[in-house]
Amino acid sequence: xxRTEEMLLxxxxxxxxxxxxxxxxxxxxxxxIKEAKPVIGYLHRGTExxxxxxxxxxxxxxxxxxxxxxxxxxNYVLCHAVETMMDIKVPERAEYLRVIAMExxxxxxxxxxxxxxxxxxxxxxxxxxxxxxxxxxINLLNELSGARLxxxxxxxxxxxxxxxxGWIEKVAEFIPYMREQLKGYHTLVTGNEIFLNRVKGIGKYxxxxxxxxxxxxxxxxxxxxxxxxxxxxxxSIYDRFDFDVPVQDGGDAWARYQVRLAEIEESLKxxxxxxxxxxxxxxxxAKVPKIIKAPKxxxxxxxxxxxxxxxCYIASDGKKEPYRLKFRRPSFYNLQILPKLLEGESIANxxxxxxxxxxxxxxxxx
Numbered sequence: 001x002x003r004t005e006e007m008l009l010x011x012x013x014x015x016x017x018x019x020x021x022x023x024x025x026x027x028x029x030x031x032x033i034k035e036a037k038p039v040i041g042y043l044h045r046g047t048e049x050x051x052x053x054x055x056x057x058x059x060x061x062x063x064x065x066x067x068x069x070x071x072x073x074x075n076y077v078l079c080h081a082v083e084t085m086m087d088i089k090v091p092e093r094a095e096y097l098r099v100i101a102m103e104x105x106x107x108x109x110x111x112x113x114x115x116x117x118x119x120x121x122x123x124x125x126x127x128x129x130x131x132x133x134x135x136x137x138i139n140l141l142n143e144l145s146g147a148r149l150x151x152x153x154x155x156x157x158x159x160x161x162x163x164x165x166g167w168i169e170k171v172a173e174f175i176p177y178m179r180e181q182l183k184g185y186h187t188l189v190t191g192n193e194i195f196l197n198r199v200k201g202i203g204k205y206x207x208x209x210x211x212x213x214x215x216x217x218x219x220x221x222x223x224x225x226x227x228x229x230x231x232x233x234x235x236s237i238y239d240r241f242d243f244d245v246p247v248q249d250g251g252d253a254w255a256r257y258q259v260r261l262a263e264i265e266e267s268l269k270x271x272x273x274x275x276x277x278x279x280x281x282x283x284x285x286a287k288v289p290k291i292i293k294a295p296k297x298x299x300x301x302x303x304x305x306x307x308x309x310x311x312c313y314i315a316s317d318g319k320k321e322p323y324r325l326k327f328r329r330p331s332f333y334n335l336q337i338l339p340k341l342l343e344g345e346s347i348a349n350x351x352x353x354x355x356x357x358x359x360x361x362x363x364x365x366x
Contacts, residue, residue: 004030013042017120017351020361024338024354028347036342038335043365051325056082056156056292059325064150066329067363069112072098072105072141073305075154077327080235081301081312082156085294093282094158095237100171100274101144101153103267107178108137109306110260110267117257117355118189121198126189133181136174143167157286172275175268182264190261199253203341203353206251213337216330217308218259219357224249229304240277243269253356260358263306293320307331307358331363 009026012018021042027035047066051059056078063074076098083090090098115130138148143164145153153160189195205213207223220227228245230238246262248255294316302311311328334357341353 006034011350013039017355018361019116019355019359020364022359022361022364024342024350026342026347026350031346031348033342033345033347033350036339038338040332040335040361040364043361045362045366047366048325048327051322053321055320056294056322059322060154061150061152063327064152065362066327066366067109067305067307067310067331067360068149069360070105070109070306071149071151072101072153073303073310075151076102076236077301077303077305077310077312079154079156080303081299081314082292082294084301085297085299085314085316086156086288086292088157088286088288090158090236090286091283092237093162093279094284094286096274096278097144097159097163097284098154099236099238099241100168100271100278101141101151101159103270103274104137104141104171106267106306107264107271108134108141110264111137113260113306113358114185117358118195120351120355121195123189123195126185129181129185129188133178136177140167140171140174143170155285156292157288158284162284168275168278171271175272175275178268179265182261185261190257196254198352199257199356202253202345202349203356204250204252205337205341209337209340210251213340214333215308215337216333217304217306217358218256218263219308219334219337221245221247221259222249222255223251229302229309233302235301235303238270241270241273243267253352256356256358291320293318294322302328305330307360307363308334327366329363329366331359331361332366335359335364 006029012023013021023039025037047062063078064071066074111130111134115127118126142148145151210220210223226245226247231245243266246259248258296318298315300313302309308330313326314322315324317323
């Protein structure tokens with residue numbers, strides 16, 4: 001008989017497959033994980049506290065640094081909260097630019113996840129293909145906002161700049177190209193038996209567990225719950241578009257993989273319709289004061305980011321800075337189920353499970 005004994009093993013905070021400064025303290029017996037404790041806070045910037053000394057427009061760049069893989073949705077949720085408090089009507093052209101920017105960001109975010117997840121599992125080629133397509137999206141967003149990662153593009157009442165001439169046509173041209181590449185992704189990976197052996201039945205949980213842990217996004221929809229705020233509580237102009245909410249009922253890493261790839265296709269549908277409906281002219285910014293002062297009171301809004309439900313709470317005492325600002329960050333909540341998923345699993349499955357959750361550490365730590 002082989003004799004084993006318990007030991008503590010640190011995974012991270014500099015482990016490449018933790019996708020940031022994230023530390024897992026594991027209690028292992030041989031190859032089996034007995035207990036897993038996430039240790040967070042290495043990337044904490046104090047965004048919410050800093051915001052108390054910043055004007056509302058000055059806070060927007062800080063939101064870029066939370067979920068830096070999908071900065072446009074972070075920009076939007078803050079602006080949406082302030083606009084709700086001030087009852088601002090955003091011009092139609094600006095809303096279309098916002099939706100196009102956010103959905104391009106959603107596709108780019110899922111591409112980063114797909115490529116890095118496959119790299120975690122030992123496949124190099126998918127990362128190269130994913131980043132090839134992502135680079136095209138980043139170039140489009142760079143033309144629109146002047147930045148490649150932290151865009152700082154949204155403004156209270158609209159957007160910073162109008163789309164350059166011919167930009168909408170470039171987005172429209174990208175859509176069929178991306179659809180074709182998506183087919184190639186499925187050919188390359190989805191039917192691969194080595195990949196399927198690594199993800200099927202791994203990191204499984206039920207619909208009830210997902211709800212009890214406040215999971216959202218693909219981590220919730222992989223259990224059969226058809227919940228997407230773009231459909232269930234439409235904001236901006238999402239009620240104008242025909243798209244579906246992909247769900248699976250397996251609740252495992254394989255189901256989460258399927259949901260995210262299907263979501264890329266649905267985002268392409270939204271982009272296609274937005275490009276067709278895009279207004280020929282119009283304002284890109286509502287008439288708002290140069291110094292924005294939200295009225296006394298409080299507001300909470302929530303939207304659907306690539307990682308799930310991101311919310312923004314603002315309490316205002318009528319000044320140009322918020323009295324209190326709080327973000328509901330989906331990566332932070334989605335991470336909470338990880339100790340349960342890892343208990344009793346082998347070390348070999350740790351990275352498969354962690355990667356399938358899709359966390360961004362800037363958003364976890366805040």
